[in-house]
Structure formats: structure tokens, C-alpha cells
Amino acid sequence: MATRPEPDDLSPPADWSAPERRLWSAFRNGSMLDLRTGIAVDDDPVDGAAWGPERQISAHVIALLLLDGPPANPGKVRALRVTGARVTGELDLTSAAIDCEIDFDACSFSDALSLRHATTLAVYLQGSHLPELSAEALRCPGLDMRDAVVEGNVWIQGSDITLDLNLDRAKVGGWINGNLLTIGSWFNGRFGLSIGNWLSLSSARIGGVDLRQADIGHAESTQQTLGAHLLTCDTFWASDIRVAHGIILSGAQINGEAVLSKAVVHGSPSDEPAIRLDEIHARRLDIDTARADTKSVSLRGATIGKLVDRPQGGPLLELDALTYERLEPLPPRSTSIRLAWLKENLSGQYLPQPYEQLAAAYRVLGHDSEARRVLRAKHRHHRSTLPCTTKIWDWLQDAVAGYGYRPALAGGWLVTLTLLGTLVFSISEPQRSEPGRGPAFNPTVYTLDLLLPIIDFGQEKAFLPASGLQWFAYVLIALGWILATTLVAGLTRVLGRS
Structure with missing residues (x-):
């Protein structure tokens, strides 16, 4: 087993392999160690198990460098940067305090990577292949996993990331647990993020969530696969997303806009809403979604600044106690369309508040005559519930x-x-x-x-x-x-x- 050199011996241990000794020098210079062949097929991290010893680096060597490594060369900043390497063994950095940047670019890990309770500078895993990532309660400025492939699960619950968590185009075979996660800027999962089971962001506090074109829950699962109960964020973008069994954002506090236009929810139970937005607060909510893709949306008790929907052919909405300041599209002389929308969404049940809310939306735009027409429709609907004499x-x-x-x-x-x-x-x-x-x-x-x-x-x-x-x-x-x-x-x- 390699041991840390004496302070006056700044050479790597003699029993380290050639790529490990090169990593020692690169670490002291803060430079990138490139072990790629330059042939795309041979450099795919998914096939990293076939890479020879000239590209293999022991997890123990990496841990020694990060936890007890040599000082930087004069005028340099230490950093562990490597691309195209096969990391052998389990890299366990649990509870580590690391004072340098970690960058594994297009690397292949034979075993799980653990950053549980660790404190470090930025962590880059873009394009890498991992069996699993355990990063609960991680503290770092940023975690970049663009184009990464994780065969199992990603655990990041309770972590505190100062800037961004980037999962653009990543592929996760299991689930991502981000409950109680804190991110100062963006949670990015755009342009083809693929998650086999589910993504949970319950009680997370995030600057912005961007899940455009993500595919969540394509593996065999039975539960709602996107859950973000009590999420707090400034922006929630999930247009063109594809989710199995349902989306839950109940109780979320969205200070800016929530966009779910063109969302596709498949496999949801017929007796339950495909998207639950109960009691959320959002400055703007866009649910311009076709019913063929997302059959129903629950908005019970939600408070919305501007609600953008599809009154004809859109999902059925549960409107009880929903309040909104503006409703779009709501052009003049649209009362017939909106009254038919109300009648369909209420499914024959008489609830006065949705009528009152629609009338208020017309008044805000100055269409008092249409507001009065809505209120007359409310009383006519109420008449259907009265006894014959009344x-x-x-x-x-x-x-x-x-x-x-x-x-x-x-x-x-x-x-x-x-x-x-x-x-x-x-x-x-x-x-x-x-x-x-x-x-x-x-x-x-x-x-x-x-x-x-x-x-x-x-x-x-x-x-x-x-x-x-x-x-x-x-x-x-x-x-x-x-x-x-x-x-x-x-x-x-x-x-x-x-």
C-alpha cells in the first residue's frame, strides 16, 4: 500500500503505476491528465471495464491525493483533473474536507462514488460513467454531471450547492433523491435528462428548476415519478417533459413562473389527476397541455398570478378554491368558450367560487358585461340544485x-x-x-x-x-x-x- 511521502520528498511513491505517477504531477500543477486514445469508440466510458492498465487509476491513489496530497508547485493551484481514466475500486470520500477542485471528465468508475457529508470545491463528472453516486449532505459550489451515465441511483438529498447542479442529457437508471436539497442557482436537467424511476425534490430550495425535454419514469414503476412537494424556487420549467404516472408539486412556492406546456404524463390512474398543483403559489402558471397527453390537473386551493391554459381540448382542471389574477387566453367575447370550460371542468358539480373567480378575471380586463354573464351562469347552475318550488x-x-x-x-x-x-x-x-x-x-x-x-x-x-x-x-x-x-x-x- 502506498504511503504519503515525507515533506522533503515530492516524488510519487515508487509502487504507483505510470498513469498514477502522471496524475501526481498533474495534481501539483492543477493541469488535466488526458488518458484518452482519441478514438471515439475506444474512449466511451460505458466500455471502461475493457480499458487497459495504461488508463487505470486506483481509487486509493485519488483519495490520497485529495485528502493528504503534496503541495502545489510554485505559482500553481492544486486540482485533480483527469479525462478518459478508469477509476478502479470504491472512491469513498465520506465526510472529507477537500480544498481543491475535482474533475473527472469522461471517466469510468468500477464502483460507486461517495461524497456523503463531504465539503469540497466544484465537482465535475461530465460524460463519466458511474455505478452509483452517493452525495448526501455534500457542500460544494457546483456539481456538473452533464452527459453522465449512472447505472443506479443518485443520492443528493440535504446537499448545499452554492451555484448549479447540472444534469443536462444525463442518464440515471434508478432514481434521483434531491429532498431538502439547497441550490443557489439552477437545477438543470434539460434536453434529454433520462431517469429510470423517479425524481424527488420535496422541500428543496432552489433558484430555478429546468427540466425541459426530460424523460422521467420510463423504467418499470408504479408511483408518480416527479415529486416536488413544498418545493421553493424562482422558476420551474418543465415544458415538453415526459413523465410516467404523474407530477406532484403540491404546496410548492414558485416566485416566478411554472411552465408545464406540452407536458406528457402517461400511465397515470384514471381516477387521479395526472398533475397535482394543489395549494401552490406561482406568479405565472402555464399548463397549455393537450388532454391526450395530460388528462387532468388538480389546482385545488392554488394561488396563481397569471394562469395560461388551453380552454378547448386541454386537460380537465380541478378548480375548487383556485384563485388567479389573470386568465389567458381570455379575449373579449370569449364567455361562451370559458363557460363551457367551467361546465366541463366542474363535471356537473355546483361550486360558486370558480364562477366568481372567472367573473373577476373579466373585470380586471374591463369586460364587465362578460363578468355579469358569468355570474348569471353561476345562478343558473345553482338553480339546478334547488327544489322544484324554489x-x-x-x-x-x-x-x-x-x-x-x-x-x-x-x-x-x-x-x-x-x-x-x-x-x-x-x-x-x-x-x-x-x-x-x-x-x-x-x-x-x-x-x-x-x-x-x-x-x-x-x-x-x-x-x-x-x-x-x-x-x-x-x-x-x-x-x-x-x-x-x-x-x-x-x-x-x-x-x-x-
Whole structure:
């Protein structure tokens, strides 16, 4: 076994192999040791087990350099940088305090790499092949695993990474456990990150998460494969992502935007939402996703600044207690589309809050007439839940004044009935109650006297209709009361809301 040289002996141990002795010199200079052949097929780390001794470096040698290595050459900074090497044996750096950069570029590891509870400068594993990575509670400025291949699992829970964790185009056969992970800048898993089982970022605190075009859960698994309960981040990008069984972001705090457009969730149970966004907070949420890919999204209790969705052909949404400031697309005269959207998402269940929220979104844009139309639709939906006797009164309020949101409709009824009464009483004039006394008969004023319950023009008392004409007058009086009471009830409701 190699032993550390004496301070005055700055040469590598004699029993080290040629590549290990070269690594010693490169370490002291902070330079890259390149053991590649230059032939792409021969330099693929996946086939590293076939590499000869001229490319093999013992894990023990690497540990000795990192933990108890020689000083840097004058004017140089120590660093362990190697490319195209086969690391033999288990490299266990658990709880190590390492004061230099670690860079394994396109290297092949025969056994797992452990950085558990270690403290180090940046760690680079780009393009390397590892059986497994154990880096729980790692403390370092950055971890770069671009294009890396990990046959098993990646454990990074509880780690504190000052800058970025980069997994672009990486392939992980098992899972990535990033619970309680802290990243100052970005968690990057873009452009083809492949994870066989699942990715968990529960309770993590990350500057930004970028999972565009990632493929998660393609191996045999039965659980939801992207879980980020209580995640806190500024940005969550997952457009064009492909996930098995479901995505969970319940309770996440996203200070900027969350983008799930064109997400594909396959294999999710038919009785459960494909994407759970319950009680999340996001400044902007984009779920412009086709239903063929993502059938349903739960937004129960979510608080969204701007919600971007697909009202026609998009996923079914669970909208109970969802609040949003703006809804897009929401152009003028889109009420029919959005009401159909509400009806479909509510699946026949009456919930007043989604209607109120949609009406508020129209008001923010200044479309008050469309907001009133939404509120009328809310009351009509509510009518379907009422007993038959109550439905009649509710229907009258709708027909007469649109529940108070269309007072002009009551005016239209009044004009129509006034014209009808004027025509009838012009043809058949009522008899005077006291011959020779009272005002001259005016069919229009007489009709208004019958229709308006409170106002008295003196015509109703001065003239008495006979036989069938009397029943017509009774109908006008009854309709006048219905007009007045339904209009007052509707206006009271509307003014009470204001």
C-alpha cells in the first residue's frame, strides 16, 4: 500500500503505476491528465471495464491525493483533473474536507462514488460513467454531471450547492433523491435528462428548476415519478417533459413562473389527476397541455398570478378554491368558450367560487358585461340544485331581470306589457267608477297604473274594467308585482356584492 511521502520528498511513491505517477504531477500543477486514445469508440466510458492498465487509476491513489496530497508547485493551484481514466475500486470520500477542485471528465468508475457529508470545491463528472453516486449532505459550489451515465441511483438529498447542479442529457437508471436539497442557482436537467424511476425534490430550495425535454419514469414503476412537494424556487420549467404516472408539486412556492406546456404524463390512474398543483403559489402558471397527453390537473386551493391554459381540448382542471389574477387566453367575447370550460371542468358539480373567480378575471380586463354573464351562469347552475318550488321563483328572477345583472330586461318587459295594455284598453275602454267625475281615460297611463304597484296615477280608481277585461287587469297587476319583486331581489343581490 502506498504511503504519503515525507515533506522533503515530492516524488510519487515508487509502487504507483505510470498513469498514477502522471496524475501526481498533474495534481501539483492543477493541469488535466488526458488518458484518452482519441478514438471515439475506444474512449466511451460505458466500455471502461475493457480499458487497459495504461488508463487505470486506483481509487486509493485519488483519495490520497485529495485528502493528504503534496503541495502545489510554485505559482500553481492544486486540482485533480483527469479525462478518459478508469477509476478502479470504491472512491469513498465520506465526510472529507477537500480544498481543491475535482474533475473527472469522461471517466469510468468500477464502483460507486461517495461524497456523503463531504465539503469540497466544484465537482465535475461530465460524460463519466458511474455505478452509483452517493452525495448526501455534500457542500460544494457546483456539481456538473452533464452527459453522465449512472447505472443506479443518485443520492443528493440535504446537499448545499452554492451555484448549479447540472444534469443536462444525463442518464440515471434508478432514481434521483434531491429532498431538502439547497441550490443557489439552477437545477438543470434539460434536453434529454433520462431517469429510470423517479425524481424527488420535496422541500428543496432552489433558484430555478429546468427540466425541459426530460424523460422521467420510463423504467418499470408504479408511483408518480416527479415529486416536488413544498418545493421553493424562482422558476420551474418543465415544458415538453415526459413523465410516467404523474407530477406532484403540491404546496410548492414558485416566485416566478411554472411552465408545464406540452407536458406528457402517461400511465397515470384514471381516477387521479395526472398533475397535482394543489395549494401552490406561482406568479405565472402555464399548463397549455393537450388532454391526450395530460388528462387532468388538480389546482385545488392554488394561488396563481397569471394562469395560461388551453380552454378547448386541454386537460380537465380541478378548480375548487383556485384563485388567479389573470386568465389567458381570455379575449373579449370569449364567455361562451370559458363557460363551457367551467361546465366541463366542474363535471356537473355546483361550486360558486370558480364562477366568481372567472367573473373577476373579466373585470380586471374591463369586460364587465362578460363578468355579469358569468355570474348569471353561476345562478343558473345553482338553480339546478334547488327544489322544484324554489326553482320557479329563481327562474322568474332570471327571466325578468337576469338575477339583477340585466335590469334593462325588466324595462323591456314593462314596455311590452304597457304596449299590450294600451292596445287592449284602447279597443275596450273600462267604465268610469263614478260617471261624470274623474280624469279623462288614458289607456297607457291606466296600464302603467295597473303595472306599477306603488305609483298611483289616479286612473285605476277612476275606471273599472268589466267581465273579461277585469281578468286582464288582474293579470297586469300580478305581473307588475312580479316585475317589481324580482327586480328588487336581483338588484339587492348585485348591490350587496358591491
